[in-house]
Amino acid sequence: MKFCPNCAAPLANRIPPGDSLPRDVCDACGSVHYQNPKLVVGCVPEWDGRILLCRRAIEPRYGYWTLPAGFMENGETAAQGALRETLEEAGARVEIIAAFSMISVPYVNQVHLFYRARLLDLEFRSGEESLEVALFEEAAVPWKDIAFRTVGLTLKHWFADRARARFDFHTEDLK
């Protein structure tokens, strides 16, 4: 059972008039409550050919390595969100170069968006959500201990693009 955030009455789940999908509808106050996918925004922070990764201090995937990223917040742009997450999780100041990868993850209702970014200095440090933060060259990336498929794919695209000396924008869908 779910309740209306506007009036606390019980919600019904059905297709509203003129719509095509079931929604949480309030018969008491007439409001409709939509659920939509969330954007996860982050960076691929580079320093001299190495990439900054964070080892997660939180679930899901505690102890696994990830790029700094998190849920985009209301009131910010996608790039501002990526900068904020990079500062929060890795204590790292970066300059964004360009959008790099956008991967839909429909089974968790998310779209993951990563920017290529340049570290401005080496004064990074673990935030509250990271156990450790470190720079990795390609051969040293802990491929078997990457937290999320979108992060692994983004890293693979990054090293492949660097090898051919041209960075593209990559879109992909996970199943």
Place this chain on the structure above:
Amino acid sequence: MKFCPNCAAPLANRIPPGDSLPRDVCDACGSVHYQNPKLVVGCVPEWDGRILLCRRAIEPRYGYWTLPAGFMENGETAAQGALRETLEEAGARVEIIAAFSMISVPYVNQVHLFYRARLLDLEFRSGEESLEVALFEEAAVPWKDIAFRTVGLTLKHWFADRARARFDFHTEDLK
């Protein structure tokens, strides 16, 4: 006053432990209710150098012209959402070529994402949310009657990219 969708108790708005922003917090059941930006996904459908636009039959911007686009739904990829909106609003079947523009609109908590697309036939027709649907060459685009700034910017990028015979991925932030 807002109420908890899980237990119907009144919500408080404050910063939860370990967080940095105020959230809707339920002291009765301990749940936290996040608000995040929404993705609006759509297409730039092309046929022989002309672009398909829809004249809106709904508010906001009733009577103004737009590209087919709408809120991405749970369970779909961004590209599937763009195809669905193009079919719903313009009755148009398209093939997606590539992601084309991504524009953050932080003052309404949205990110607008448009794909370049090729119309598969000319059997388009107005959906319930459109008054009319038509193909426009560049000189005929109703620039003063475009519904949204993200749509105007995307169309300008499209015609500029076509003129130089190279389509890029464009990211932008509105203020």
